Amino acid sequence: MKQKLFTVFVMTFILSGCGTIQSAAQADCTAVGLRIGTPEYESCFKARVREREMDYSNTFLPSSK
Numbered sequence: 001m002k003q004k005l006f007t008v009f010v011m012t013f014i015l016s017g018c019g020t021i022q023s024a025a026q027a028d029c030t031a032v033g034l035r036i037g038t039p040e041y042e043s044c045f046k047a048r049v050r051e052r053e054m055d056y057s058n059t060f061l062p063s064s065k
Contacts, residue, residue: 021052 025048026036034041 021049021056024052025049 022045025045028048029041029044030036032044034044
């Protein structure tokens with residue numbers, strides 16, 4: 001039942017469009033199976049928010065060289 005409810009929630013969210021950078025980041029992280037509240041999710045969420053903010057600001061991400 002939880003899985004079905006989660007799937008309905010995610011599909012509704014995706015079909016309604018991503019309204020904010022945070023909601024888009026949340027969708028990215030939950031789409032790969034991370035659970036909200038876990039350390040892995042928090043790390044993913046912060047990284048996705050940063051990436052999307054950089055994308056929308058037309059600023060290049062720092063090089064890892």
